[in-house]
Amino acid sequence: MVTTSPVIVGRHEQAGDRQSGRERSRGRWALALVCSATFMLVLDLTIVNVALPSIQTSLHASLTTLEWVIDAYALALAALLLISGSLADRYGRRRVFRVGLGMFTFGSLACSVASSSSVLVVSRAVQGIGGAALFATALAILGQEFQGKSRGRALGVWGAAVALGLAVGPLAGGVLTDLISWRAIFFVNVPLGTVAFVLAGTRLHESRDPDGTPLDWPGALTFALTLLLLTFGFVEGNTRGWSSPPIVASFVGACGFGIAFVWIEHARSGLVDLSLFRLRTFDAATLGVIGQGFVIGPLLFYLVRYLQEVLGASPLRAGLEIVPMTVTCFVAAILAGRATSRVPIRLLLAASLGLLGCGVLLMLFVRESTSWTVVVPGLLIAGAGWGAVNPVAAEGALSSVPPERSGMASGINGTGRQVGIAIGLGALGAVFQRRLQSVLTAEVARRHLLVPPGTVRLAARGGLHSAAAAVPPTQRAGFVAASRVASTAALHGVLLVGGIGAIAVGIAIALLRD
Numbered sequence: 088m089v090t091t092s093p094v095i096v097g098r099h100e101q102a103g104d105r106q107s108g109r110e111r112s113r114g115r116w117a118l119a120l121v122c123s124a125t126f127m128l129v130l131d132l133t134i135v136n137v138a139l140p141s142i143q144t145s146l147h148a149s150l151t152t153l154e155w156v157i158d159a160y161a162l163a164l165a166a167l168l169l170i171s172g173s174l175a176d177r178y179g180r181r182r183v184f185r186v187g188l189g190m191f192t193f194g195s196l197a198c199s200v201a202s203s204s205s206v207l208v209v210s211r212a213v214q215g216i217g218g219a220a221l222f223a224t225a226l227a228i229l230g231q232e233f234q235g236k237s238r239g240r241a242l243g244v245w246g247a248a249v250a251l252g253l254a255v256g257p258l259a260g261g262v263l264t265d266l267i268s269w270r271a272i273f274f275v276n277v278p279l280g281t282v283a284f285v286l287a288g289t290r291l292h293e294s295r296d297p298d299g300t301p302l303d304w305p306g307a308l309t310f311a312l313t314l315l316l317l318t319f320g321f322v323e324g325n326t327r328g329w330s331s332p333p334i335v336a337s338f339v340g341a342c343g344f345g346i347a348f349v350w351i352e353h354a355r356s357g358l359v360d361l362s363l364f365r366l367r368t369f370d371a372a373t374l375g376v377i378g379q380g381f382v383i384g385p386l387l388f389y390l391v392r393y394l395q396e397v398l399g400a401s402p403l404r405a406g407l408e409i410v411p412m413t414v415t416c417f418v419a420a421i422l423a424g425r426a427t428s429r430v431p432i433r434l435l436l437a438a439s440l441g442l443l444g445c446g447v448l449l450m451l452f453v454r455e456s457t458s459w460t461v462v463v464p465g466l467l468i469a470g471a472g473w474g475a476v477n478p479v480a481a482e483g484a485l486s487s488v489p490p491e492r493s494g495m496a497s498g499i500n501g502t503g504r505q506v507g508i509a510i511g512l513g514a515l516g517a518v519f520q521r522r523l524q525s526v527l528t529a530e531v532a533r534r535h536l537l538v539p540p541g542t543v544r545l546a547a548r549g550g551l552h553s554a555a556a557a558v559p560p561t562q563r564a565g566f567v568a569a570s571r572v573a574s575t576a577a578l579h580g581v582l583l584v585g586g587i588g589a590i591a592v593g594i595a596i597a598l599l600r601d
Contacts, residue, residue, distance in 0.1 A: 114232045114233060114237075114241075116286075116290040116291065117228050117229065117232045117290075117291060118229065118232070118233075118241055118244060118245070120184075120283060120286060120287050120290065120291060121225045121228055121229055121245065122244060122245055122248035123248075123279070123283050124184070124187075124188060124221050124225060124283055125221070125222075125225055125245060125248050125249055125252070126248045126249075126251060126252040127191070127252070127276055127279050127280065127283070128191070128218050128221060128222070128252070129248075129249050129252030129256065130252040130255060130256045130259065130275075130276075131195070131214070131256075131272075131273070131276060132160075132252075132256065132387075133252065133255075133256025133257050133260065133387065133409075133413075134256045134257075134259055134260035134263070134272040134275075135156065135157065135260070135272065136157075136256075136257075136260070136387045136388055136391045137256070137257050137260035137261055137264065137272075137391055137402050137405055137406050137409075138260050138263075138264045138269040138272050138402060139153050139156070139388070139391065139392065140391075140392060140395050140396065140402070141264050141269045141402060142156065142204075142207070142269050145269060146201075146203060146204040146207065147204070148204040150516075150520065151322060151323065152204045152208070153388075154322050154388075154512055154513070154516050155208045155322065156204070156207060156208055156211055157211075157384065157388060157508070157512055158318055158322055158508075158509050158512055158513065159208045159209070159211040159212040159215060160211045160212065160214055160215040160218065161215065161380075161384065161505045161508040161509040161512070162212070162215065162314060162315060162318050162505070162509050163211075163212045163213075163214075163215025163216050163218070163219060164215045164218050164219045164222065164501070164502075164505040165219075165314050165502050165505035165506045165508075165509055166219075166310065166311035166314050166315065167215075167216055167219035167220075167307075167311070168219045168222055168223050168498045168499075168501045168502040168505065169223075169306075169307065169310060169358050169359060169498045169499065169502055170302070170303075170304075170307040170358060170498075171183060171187070171219045171220045171222075171223035171224070171498060172223040172224075172227065172496075172497055172498025172499075173302055173303065173358060173498070174220075174223075174302065175220075175223055175224045175227055176227070177302065179293045179294070180224045180227050180228050180231070180293070180294050181224075181228075181287065181288075181291040181293045181294070182293070183220050183223070183224050184220065184221060184224040184225075184228065184287055184291065185284055185287050185288060186217075186220050187217045187218065187219070187220025187221035187223075187224065188217065188221065188280050188283055188284040188287060189217065189280075189284055190213060190214075190216050190217030190220065191214055191217030191218055191221060191276065191280055192217070192276060192277055192280030192281060192284065193213065193217070194210050194211070194212075194213035194214030194215075194216070194217055195214060195273045195274065195276035195277055195280065196273070196274065196277050197209075197210035197213060198210040198211060198214065198270075198273035199270045199271070199273040199274035199277075200270070201270075219501075222497070222498075222501035223497055223498040223501060224497070225245070225497065226242075226245075226481050226484070226485060226496070226497035226500060226501075227294075227496075227497040228291070228294070229241050229242065229245060229485075231294045240424065240425065242424045242427070242478040242481050242482050242485075243420065243421050243422075243423070243424020243425050243478050244421075244424070245424075245477075245478065245481070246420030246421065246423065246424050246474065246477040246478030246481070247417055247420045247421045247424075249416075249420060249474075249477050251417055256406075256413075257391075257405065257406030257407070257409040257410065257413065258403075258406045258407065258410065259272070259275070259406075260272050260402060260406055261401070261402040261403030261404065261405060261406030261407065262403055262406075263275065264402040264403070265401060265402050265403045303351070303352075303358035305351050306348060306351045306352055306358035306359070307358055309344045309345075309347045309348040309351060310344075310348045310358065312340070312341075312344040313341050313344040313345040313348055314341075314506065314509065316337040316338070316340045316341035316344065317337070317338070317341040317345075317509075317510065317513075318509045318510065318513055319337045320334050320337035320338045320341065320513070321510060321512075321513020321514050321516070321517060322512070322513040322516060323337075324513075324517055349361075359499065363487060363488065363496075363499070366487045367433065367599045367600065368432050368433065368483045368486065368487055369483065369484060369487040369488075369496075370599060371432060371433040371436050371437075371480075371483055371596045371599055372432065372436070372479075372480040372481075372482075372483030372484045372487070372500060372503075373480075373484070373499060373500070373503045374436075374503075374592055374595060374596050375436040375439070375440060375476050375479070375480040375483070375592070375596060376476065376480045376500055376501075376503040376504040376507065377503045377504070377506060377507040377592070378440050378443075378507065378588065378589055378592030378593070379440070379443065379473060379476045379477075379480075379504060379507060379589075380503070380504040380505060380506065380507025380508040380509075380511060381507040381508070381510060381511035381514075381515075381585070381588055381589075381592075382443060382444070382447060382507075382511065382585040382586070382588060382589045383443075383473055383508070383511075384507070384508035384509075384511045384512050385511045385512050385515035385516065385519075385581050385585060386447060386469070386581070386582075386585060387409075388512060388516075389515075389519055389577075389578055389581050390409070390450075390462075390578070391405050391409065392574075393453075393574060393575070393578050394408055394409075394459060396571075396574060397455050397571045397574050397575055398458075398459055400459070408459045409466070411463050411466045411467050411470065412466035412467065412469060412470035412473070413470060414470065415466075415467050415468075415470035415471040415474065416470040416471070416473050416474030417474060418471070418474070419439075419470070419471040419472070419473075419474035419475040420474040420475065420477055420478055422475070423435060423439070423474070423475035423476075423477075423478050423479050424478035424479075424482075426479075427478065427479055427482040432479060432482060432483040432486075433483075433596055433597065433599055434597070435475065435479045436476065436479050436480060436483070436593070436596050437593045437594070437596045437597035438472075438475075438593070439471075439472045439473075439475035439476045439479060439593070440472060440476065440589050440590065440592050440593030440596065441472070441589075441590055441593040441594075442468055442469070442471050442472030442475070443469050443472030443473050443476070443589045443593075444472070444585075444586045444587065444588070444589030444590035444591075444593065445468055445469075445472075445586070445590070446464075446465045446466065446467070446468030446469025446470070446471070446472060446586075447465060447469050447582050447585050447586035447589060448465070448582065448583070448586035448587075448590075449462075449464050449465030449468060449469075450462045450465035450466070450469075450582050451579055451582050451583065451586075452465075453575065453578070453579075454575060455571040455572050455574070455575040472589070480500060481497075481500060484496040484497065484499065484500040485497070511585070514584075515580075515581045515584055515585060518577075518580045518581055518584055519577045519578070519580060519581050520577070522573075522576055522577040522579075522580040523573045523574060523576070523577035524543060524544065524573075526572065526573040526576040526577065527543050527569055527570060527572075527573035528543050530569035530572050530573055531543060531566070531569055534565050534568075534569055536558075536562050536565050536566055536569065537559065537562055538557075538558050538559075538562060538566060539557055539558070542554050542557055542558060542566075554566070554570070555567050555570065
C-alpha cells in the first residue's frame with residue numbers, strides 16, 4: 088500500500104488554491120476591463136445622441152451631416168471589426184485591445200476640439216477604428232477566460248455594462264451639454280481611456296489562436312467597400328436623388344464588392360468562416376444583433392430630436408426622459424445573461440426582438456401636442472427587448488465556435504450590430520426625410536403659408552430652425568406649428584418601419600430550424 092505524505096498533499100493543495108485564486112483574480116480583472124471599455128463605448132453613443140441638436144447649432148450642420156456623425160463611427164466599426172478579430176486571434180487579444188483603447192481615446196480628444204462638422208466626422212471615424220479593436224477583442228477575452236455557466240454570468244455582467252452605459256449616457260450628456268458644452272461629452276472618454284490603457288497592460292492575460300491563419304486583406308477591403316458604398320447610398324439618397332448617378336453607382340458597386348467578398352471568403356475562409364452560417368444558433372445571434380441595430384440606432388437618433396425640437400426639452404431633460412428605457416435595458420441584460428444556460432438561444436432572441444418591436448410600435452401614440460409620458464410604456468418594453476439581445480446574442484456567437492476562434496465570432500457579432508445601425512440610420516433616415524418633406528408641404532399649403540422657395544427642402548434636411556428663420560415674421564408661428572406636425576409624422580414613419588422590422592426579424596429567428 089502506497090501512502091502519500093500529508094505535508095506534500097497539503098503543499099499541492101495550497102499551490103492549487105493559489106493557482107485557482109490567481110485565475111479567479113485574472114478573470115475578475117478581465118471582466119472589469121472589458122466591461123469598462125464597453126461602458127465607455129456605449130456611453131459615447133448615447134451621450135452623442137442627446138447632444139446632436141447642440142452640435143448642429145454650434146457647427147451649422149445639416150441632418151445628413153448629423154447622420155454621418157453617427158454613421159462614420161458605426162461604419163468604421165463595422166468595416167474593421169472582422170479584420171480586428173483576425174488580428175487579435177493572430178497577434179494577441181490584449182495587444183489589439185490596448186491599441187483600440189489608444190485610438191479610441193485619441194479620437195475622443197480630436198472630437199472634443201473639432202472646429203467643423205467635417206473634422207468631427209473624421210474624428211468619429213478614428214473613434215470607430217479604435218472601437219472596432221475593442222469590440223472585436225472584448226467578447227473574445229471573456230470567451231477565453233470564462234467557460235460554461237460562469238461565461239453566461241460574465242456575459243450577463245457585460246450586458247449590464249452595456250445597459251449601464253445607455254442609462255448614464257443620456258443623463259451625462261444632458262448635464263455636460265447644459266452646464267459645459269457638447270465638447271465635454273467626448274473629452275470625458277480621455278481620462279477613462281487612459282486609465283484603462285495602463286491597467287490593460289498590467290492586468291490582462293495575453294491569448295491568441297496558436298494556429299492563426301494568414302490575414303485576409305482582400306476580404307477586409309471588399310467588405311469595407313461594400314459597407315461604405317451601401318451606407319453612402321442610403322444616407323445621401325434623399326439629398327442627391329435616388330436615381331442620380333452617384334447613388335445608383337454606389338448601390339451597384341456595393342452589390343459587386345459584396346459578391347466579390349463572398350467569393351473570396353468561400354475560397355479562403357480567412358476573414359469569415361462561411362461554414363459558421365450553417366449553424367442555426369450562430370445565424371440567430373447574427374440576425375438578432377442586425378435587427379437590434381437597425382431599430383435602436385434610428386430610434387435614439389430621432390426620438391431625442393423629437394423630445395428637444397417638438398416637445399421643447401433641454402438636453403438634460405431629454406436625457407432624463409430616456410432613462411425608463413435604459414433602466415429596463417439594464418435589468419433585462421442581467422436576467423437574459425442568466426437565462427442563456429436554461430432557455431434556448433433562438434427562443435430568447437425571438438422573444439427579445441418581439442418585445443423591442445412591440446415597444447417601438449407603442450410609441451406611435453405620441454403626438455406633437457402630447458406629453459413625453461405617452462411614450463413611457465413603449466420605452467419600458469422596448470428597453471427590455473433591447474437589453475436582452477446583447478448577452479443572448481453574445482452567448483450564441485461564442486458557444487458556436489471553439490475558444491481559439493472567439494475573435495472571429497466576436498468580430499462577426501459586433502459587425503452585425505454596427506451594420507444594422509449604419510443601414511438603419513440610412514434607410515429609416517430616408518423614410519424620415521421623405522415623410523417630413525411631404526407632410527410639411529401639405530401643411531404649408533393647408534395653412535396658406537407664404538414661405539421662400541426651398542424652405543421646405545431645407546427643413547427636411549434638418550434645418551428646422553434655419554428654415555423657420557427664413558420665413559417672414561408674420562408666417563413664422565404657423566410654419567413652426569406645421570414643422571412640429573411634420574416632424575411627428577416623420578417620427579411615426581420611423582417607428583412603424585422599425586417596429587415591424589424588429590418583429591419580422593424575431594419571427595425569422597423563431598422559424599430557423601437545425
